[in-house]
Amino acid sequence: MGIIKKTLYTTALTxxxxxxxxGAATTVLSPLPDGDPLxxxxxxxxxxxxxxxxxxxIAIKRIPISQIKPELLQKEGDLALEFCRGVWGGLGYRIQRAYLANKYKNPETSSQLWTVEQLNNSKYDPKxxxxxxxxxxxxxxxxxVVRCGDTPRNQAPRESDGLFVISATVDKAREEVVFGLKSCFFDSSKRVEGIQGPMPGWIExxxxxYSRILLETGSWKVKTGFF
Incomplete structure (x- = not known):
């Protein structure tokens, strides 16, 4: 989880x-509820x-439907896609993006998404x-759903592995949109005894x-106004 440590240090809020x-605008639940689909x-x-x-x-943020760009509610899938674009192309991910680009952007990885423009326009299809x-x-x-924890060039089981779920659903009863960032980190390289996950408590x-930051800044892209 070294990359997570470096990112969290550099993006710590002041x-x-x-x-x-x-804290007021977002809610975090941990662990995931029993029976969570993931x-x-x-x-x-x-x-x-x-x-x-x-x-x-899972970090959750609710926004009234009236504050969501109307065009994103017309076609199924547009809302979640635009929110995903906001997460990766938004302000919250800028520091980690720059760090990774400085370290790993090279001819071998040139086909990946690196620039803000690419992140803001990708369809985020599988692969x-x-x-x-x-x-x-x-x-x-x-x-x-994205896999994380190591370079995707390593498709094998990893000591640092995990899944990150970016979601957007409409709660018609409350006339709100529910945005979520769900994380699940684990060691997939070998069997590990015990019930403790791979992160120490303070890194958790x-x-x-950091999830709250990505959630908040990602939501800016789908709203009609900043506030």
């Missing part, structure tokens, strides 16, 4: 007011072949690779704040 805003999915079983314990959480660290492994009208906490 200022209690900003922390307070993120933990019962074929994609999870495919990568976590040993069923090892995992670090799990799309993002900054040599994320690969889209599944896509539905409401969710885009920093990761959750």
């Amino acid at each position: 200022g209690t007011s900003l922390l307070a805003y993120l 933990l019962r999915s074929k994609i999870f079983n495919k990568y976590n072949v040993h069923r090892n314990a995992s670090t799990q959480d 799309t690779v993002i900054t040599d660290h994320f690969e889209v492994v599944a896509k539905t009208p409401t969710e885009i 906490e920093m990761h959750r704040w």
Whole structure:
């Protein structure tokens, strides 16, 4: 999880007011609720072949439908796709993107998504690779699932492995859109005993704040206004 450590250090928030805003504007649940679809999915079983314990959480943000760009509600799939574009092309991911580009962008990885323009316009179909660290492994009208933890050039089981689910669904009863960033990190290289996931507690906490940042800045792309 070295890349996560470096990213979290460099993107740590300063200022209690900003922390307070993120805490009020987003909700984080950890671990994932019993019966969460990701933990019962074929994609999870495919990568976590040993069923090892995992670090799990989901960051959630609700926005009134009235604040969402109307054109994104016309065609199924557009809302989740635009939110995904906002996560990767938005302000929250800029530091990690720059770090990865400086370290891993080269002729071998030139076909991947690196620039803000590319990240803001990709369709994020399966096999799309993002900054040599994320690969889209599944896509539905409401969710885009990426594998993370190591370079996608390494398709084998890994000590650092995981799935990251970017989602957008409409709650018609509450007239809100629910945006989610769901994370599940695990060691897929071997069987690991115990019930503790791979992240120490303090890194888990920093990761959750980073998820809040990505969630908040990603949502800016789908709203009619900044606030």
